[in-house]
Amino acid sequence: MYVFKSIASLQNDLKQGNTNCKDLVVSSLASIEEKKHLNIFLETFNESALKQADLVDAKIKAGTAGRLAGVIVALKDNICYKNHKVSASSKILENFTSLYSSTVVERLLAEDAIIIGRTNCDEFAMGSSNENSAYGKVLNPLNEKTVPGGSSGGSAAAVAANLVHVALGSDTGGSIRQPASFCGVVGLKPTYGRVSRWGLIAYASSFDQIGPLTKTIDDAALVLEIIAGADEFDGTVSSKPVAEYAKNTTLNKKIKIAYIKDCLDNQALDSTIKSNINQTIEKLKKEGYTVDGVDFKELEYLVPTYYVLTTAEASSNLGRFGGVPYGYRSPNATDLESTFKKSRTEGFGKEVQRRIMLGTFVLSAGYYDAYYGKAQQVRRVVRDKTLAIFKEYDIIITPSTPGVAFEHGSKGADPIKMYLEDIYTVQANITGVPAISIPAGVNQNNMPFGLQLMARPFEEELLLATAKHISEF
Ligand code: GLN
Numbered sequence: 025m026y027v028f029k030s031i032a033s034l035q036n037d038l039k040q041g042n043t044n045c046k047d048l049v050v051s052s053l054a055s056i057e058e059k060k061h062l063n064i065f066l067e068t069f070n071e072s073a074l075k076q077a078d079l080v081d082a083k084i085k086a087g088t089a090g091r092l093a094g095v096i097v098a099l100k101d102n103i104c105y106k107n108h109k110v111s112a113s114s115k116i117l118e119n120f121t122s123l124y125s126s127t128v129v130e131r132l133l134a135e136d137a138i139i140i141g142r143t144n145c146d147e148f149a150m151g152s153s154n155e156n157s158a159y160g161k162v163l164n165p166l167n168e169k170t171v172p173g174g175s176s177g178g179s180a181a182a183v184a185a186n187l188v189h190v191a192l193g194s195d196t197g198g199s200i201r202q203p204a205s206f207c208g209v210v211g212l213k214p215t216y217g218r219v220s221r222w223g224l225i226a227y228a229s230s231f232d233q234i235g236p237l238t239k240t241i242d243d244a245a246l247v248l249e250i251i252a253g254a255d256e257f258d259g260t261v262s263s264k265p266v267a268e269y270a271k272n273t274t275l276n277k278k279i280k281i282a283y284i285k286d287c288l289d290n291q292a293l294d295s296t297i298k299s300n301i302n303q304t305i306e307k308l309k310k311e312g313y314t315v316d317g318v319d320f321k322e323l324e325y326l327v328p329t330y331y332v333l334t335t336a337e338a339s340s341n342l343g344r345f346g347g348v349p350y351g352y353r354s355p356n357a358t359d360l361e362s363t364f365k366k367s368r369t370e371g372f373g374k375e376v377q378r379r380i381m382l383g384t385f386v387l388s389a390g391y392y393d394a395y396y397g398k399a400q401q402v403r404r405v406v407r408d409k410t411l412a413i414f415k416e417y418d419i420i421i422t423p424s425t426p427g428v429a430f431e432h433g434s435k436g437a438d439p440i441k442m443y444l445e446d447i448y449t450v451q452a453n454i455t456g457v458p459a460i461s462i463p464a465g466v467n468q469n470n471m472p473f474g475l476q477l478m479a480r481p482f483e484e485e486l487l488l489a490t491a492k493h494i495s496e497f
Contacts (some may be wrong), residue, residue: 025051026042026043026047026048026051026444028189028239029186029190029239029240030239030240030242030243031092031095031190031240031242031243031246031421032242032249033093034094034095034189035094035162036088036095038084038093039084042116043094044077044094045076045077045078045080045081045084045094045378046077046081046094046105046467047210048077048094049073049074049076049077049096049136049138049140050341052096052140052187053068053070053073053140053280054124055186055187056140056141056187059165059187061163062162062163062165062168062176062185063144063159063160063161063162063163063180063188063437063488064143064162064165064178064181064182064185065098065110065111065141065142065143065144065178065182065187065268066101066111066141066142066143066144066159066178066383066474067109067141068140068141069105069108069139069140069141069142069427070283072086072107072139073096073138073139073140073141074110076136076138076139076479077131077138079136079139079248080093080094080136080138083161083328087446089136090134090135090137091105091135091246091250092132092135092136092137092247092250093135093136093137093452094103094136094138094260094399095136095137095138095189095190095274096137096138096140096188096189096190096258097132097137097138097181097188097189097190097191097192098139098140098141098142098183098187098188098190098191098192098478099129099138099139099143099179099191099192100103100142100143100149100175100176100178100179100192100193100194100376101142101143101144101145101147101178102145102148102149102194102225102227102297103126103129103142103224103225104109104122104123104124104125104126104129104223104224105122105125105126105129105130105139106123106124106125106129107120107121107122108121108122108142108492109122109142110122110142110225111142111158111305112145112147112148112149112225113144113145113147113148113157113158113159114148114149114158114322114373115158115352115369115371115372115373115374116345116351116352116368116370116371117225117350117352117372117388118352120348120350122223123307123400123473124223124456125221125223126220126223126224126234127220127222127223127251127257128192128219128220128223128224128234128251129223131250132247132250132251132416133252133393134248136300137190139392140188143176143178143179143181143182143191144159144160144177144178145155145157145174145175145176145179145193145199145362146174146175146177146178146199146375147372147373147375147376147485148183148225148227148338148342148376148430149175149176149194149196149199149225149227149232150173150175150227150338150375150376150379150489151172151174151175151375151442152173152175152198152199152202152442152443152446153171153172153173153177153430153432153435153442154171154174154177154178154203155171155174155432155433155436155443156170156174156175156373156374156375156376159386161432162181163181164177164181164183164184164206164207164429165181165185165207166184166207166208166429166470166471166472167228167429167471169431170206170428170431170432170471171206171208171429171430171431171432172184172203172206172207172429173202173203173204173205173207174199174202174294175194175196175199175203175288176191176193176194176195176199176200176203176204176237176280177203177206177207178191178283179191179192179193179200179203179237180193180200180203180204180206180209180211180270181203181207183207183209183237183238183239183294184207184208184209184485189238189239189243190236190237190238190243190247191235191236191237191238192234192235192236192237192247193211193234193235193237193249193408194224194232194233194234194235195211195213195225195232195233195234195235195449195453196227196232196233196453197231197330197333197446197449197450197453198424198445198446198448198449198450199215199464200235200236200237200457200461201213201424201425201449201460201461201474201476202211202213202424202425202445202446202449202457202461203237203424203478204424204461204463204474205424205428205456205461205463205472205473205474206239206425206428206471206472206473207429207472208463208466208472209237209238209239209463210237210238210239210240210243210244210460210461210463211235211236211237211461211474212234212235212236212237212248212379212381212458212459212460212484212488213233213235213237213452213453213458213459213460214233214234214248214252214484215233215262215456215457215458215482215483215484216230216233216260216453216456216481217246217260217261217262217456217467218220218232218233218252218253218261218262218458218482218484219233219234219235219251219252219261219301219340220234220253220258220261221234221258221261222255222257222258222391223231223257224366226337226341227334227337227338228333228334228335228337228338228341229260229337229341229343230333230337231330231333231334231337231453231454233453234251235248236248236251236449241273241460241462241488241491241492241495242270242273244460244488244493245269245270245488246269246270246476247482248269248484248488249266249267249268249269249270252266252484253265253266254267259458262482264482266371267344267484267485269484269485269488270360272488272489272494273488273492274489274490275486275489275490275492275493276489276490277339278313279313279418279419279433279486279490280313280314280315280316280416280417280418280419281305281308281313281314281315281316281417281418281419281420281421281490282315282316282317282318282413282416282417282420282421283301283305283315283317283318283336283420283421283422284317284318284319284320284321284419284422285317285318285319285320286319286320286321286419287320287323287422287423287447287448288301288302288317288379289446290323290426291408292426292427292444292447293423293426294426294427294428294467294473294475295466296348296465296467296468297423297425297426297427297428297464297467297473298422298423299464300333300465300473300475301422301423301475302396302420302463302466304421304475304494305421307497308494310461312323313316314417315416315421316417318413320409320410320413322383322402322405322406322409323408323440323447325381325402326406326446326447326448326450326451326454327443327444327447327450328399329402329403329406329450329454330400330446330450330453331382331424331443331453332386332395332396332398332399333396333399334379334383334401335379335380335382335383336383336386336387336396336399337383338346338376338379338380338383339380339381339382339383339384340383340387342372342376342380344345345367345371345372346363346364346367347363347366347367347368347371347373348363348364351367351368351371352367352371353367354366354367354369354370354371356370360474371409372486375439378439382443386399396473403454406451406454406466407454407455407456410417410451410455410457410478411412411455411480414457414479414480418479418480418483418486419477419479419486419487420477420478420479421475421476421477422448422451422476422478423448423473423474423475424448424449424461424464424474424475424476425445425448425449425473425474426444426445426447426448426474427473428467428469428471428472428473429471448476449476451478452478456481457478457479457480457481458478458481458482458483458484458487459476459477459479459485459487460476460477460488460491461473461474461475461476462475462477462491462494462495463495475489477491477494
């Protein structure tokens with residue numbers, strides 16, 4: 025069986041004839057089947073993947089293949105692919121077929137990637153463990169008793185279990201980086217507005233970004249380069265030119281790095297992760313980089329701000345699912361009102377219902393100023409303070425997650441415990457800055473954890489180069 029190392033070496037092997045797309049698809053489908061019990065894939069797209077493989081094999085022979093020729097990609101089940109099902113892992117969209125492709129899918133296909141299927145996730149991307157899917161939980165391939173993280177848990181697990189070469193996820197508060205940390209892979213959340221959200225099923229529109237989960241930092245750079253950039257279908261996408269991220273992953277300047285003292289002093293932080301990040305800081309200092317601890321007293325406000333704003337946006341976004349234009353319609357409905365009520369009650373899972381209610385509450389006339397308005401103000405303060413750090417420093421370094429993958433069911437009863445999983449990741453979404461989680465080490469049980477880096481808006485190039493430098497320690 026072909027052993028995938030990186031997209032670059034795969035391109036070489038395809039050119040040399042050491043492997044071909046058809047074999048890659050067949051073996052990926054066989055591995056997915058073999059690992060079915062992990063519940064990573066909701067569906068594989070056998071027919072279209074095999075067809076694309078033949079097409080790309082012909083292009084390779086003709087010497088006209090794109091930069092992602094033969095790269096087997098999994099899509100999180102909230103990214104639309106024309107004529108394929110997409111459900112956001114919700115019963116409310118069961119059997120819904122997408123009428124168009126997301127911009128990211130169009131761009132991957134234009135470079136001859138092969139989309140193999142859709143991966144399980146938390147329903148509507150709400151969760152940190154992948155236990156909130158209407159189609160059952162995902163098992164972490166590194167230890168099946170534990171969660172893969174969420175919400176893009178299926179995507180991270182698919183890369184970790186070597187079922188695919190690359191997966192796309194979406195990150196609203198950490199959903200790419202946290203599962204990347206739990207599964208030992210690279211996860212990149214681009215700057216808000218770097219990648220088009222056209223064709224991404226919305227959770228919280230001012231936070232959501234699509235990004236890659238990969239084995240290597242170079243692969244993340246290449247995928248970002250291909251999916252990023254202006255798009256007439258998404259008014260929030262920046263028209264800033266896209267850098268050649270994949271060519272420039274070498275760090276060639278003495279950057280200044282900040283670590284947030286409050287993040288490392290956090291009681292909840294696992295001691296192995298803490299000592300690992302301290303070692304990284306020491307190594308960087310030894311190499312002559314300026315690395316300073318900075319204060320960020322707003323840390324404790326991040327999670328509350330995130331949950332007020334995202335639930336508000338979710339309650340609005342999910343208003344479109346009412347059993348009328350599309351999606352699940354309750355067979356028990358008798359009139360218009362009961363169609364809405366019953367379809368939503370039966371179609372949405374508990375966590376999604378909780379967030380819709382919370383969001384409706386914080387937006388309601390009597391509480392708007394106290395919650396939604398206040399959280400908007402705090403968002404501005406957090407952004408200002410974060411950008412103030414970036415006036416002096418090029419990169420902020422933090423842990424990706426407070427701990428390693430936890431056991432299934434261990435955080436189930438108390439949603440707040442689960443929400444605190446996001447303590448290090450939400451800052452990047454609240455402020456819109458790019459962030460990456462890279463594998464940093466393993467604990468005594470051999471379970472991986474990540475290191476997170478953040479950079480100024482649209483400085484993905486420096487972010488990736490710094491990440492690569494640190495990963496080579
Ligand atoms: N865990 C966070 C939440 O439940 C993040 C989700 C995400 O990034 N999609 O909202």
